[in-house]
Amino acid sequence: MIERPDRTPLPRGFFDRPVLDVAPELLGCTLARLTGDGPIELRLTEVEAYAGELDPGSHAYRGRTPRNDVMFGPPGHAYVYFTYGMWHCLNVVCGPEGRASGILLRAGEIQIGADLARKRRFSARHDRELAKGPARLATALDVDRALNGTDLCADATAPLSLLPGTPPRPDQVRNGPRTGVGGGGAHQPWRFWIDSDPTVSPYRAHVPRRRAT
DNA sequence: CGCAGGATCGGCT
């Protein structure tokens, strides 16, 4: 009998906890995508927590809308949003249900399907850039709003799921301010990443956009 | 390598 890594998705209970407990534990976990062309999998190296309606940085801050509806639903589901007119970003809803908290999956290391990811991320000059940033991660794994609401705990044959992986050593888990978040939520140190990992995206402070002249 | 500017459109005020 051949030993294989655990293909059982993380249980719903894993996500049905306070988002700040879940976020650091997601590091090292496997995000598995089943595309028509084959599987693409990555090991998460960077995530960011958003604490629901009370968090000025969260999409849920101004209450429930058609766009953020999934965030108010049960934990363990995918919240995918479209931004800047061209990009998608992927979150996991966390508990308790109705809190509308979630975790943005910001970066990872491609472990399976790098050839497929390279086709989708043709401008990446190096494999470490394939999923270095939330929109790059979504692009590499062919994630768009068609996957909004997907149950990530269903099973490994689903189009998108989260599985246990290889956790980092506890002393390798770092945290700091969230990238690109302005307003009242800017200073919260709710971004978590694996220290010294080359696939972690660079920190960028929020920049209000200037109007075109 | 760092920084500035542009792309592009859905969601919400």
Added chain:
DNA sequence: GCCGATCCTGCGA
């Protein structure tokens, strides 16, 4: 109308 949980390219050092 304004702005965004971003990324890419081009330019200069």
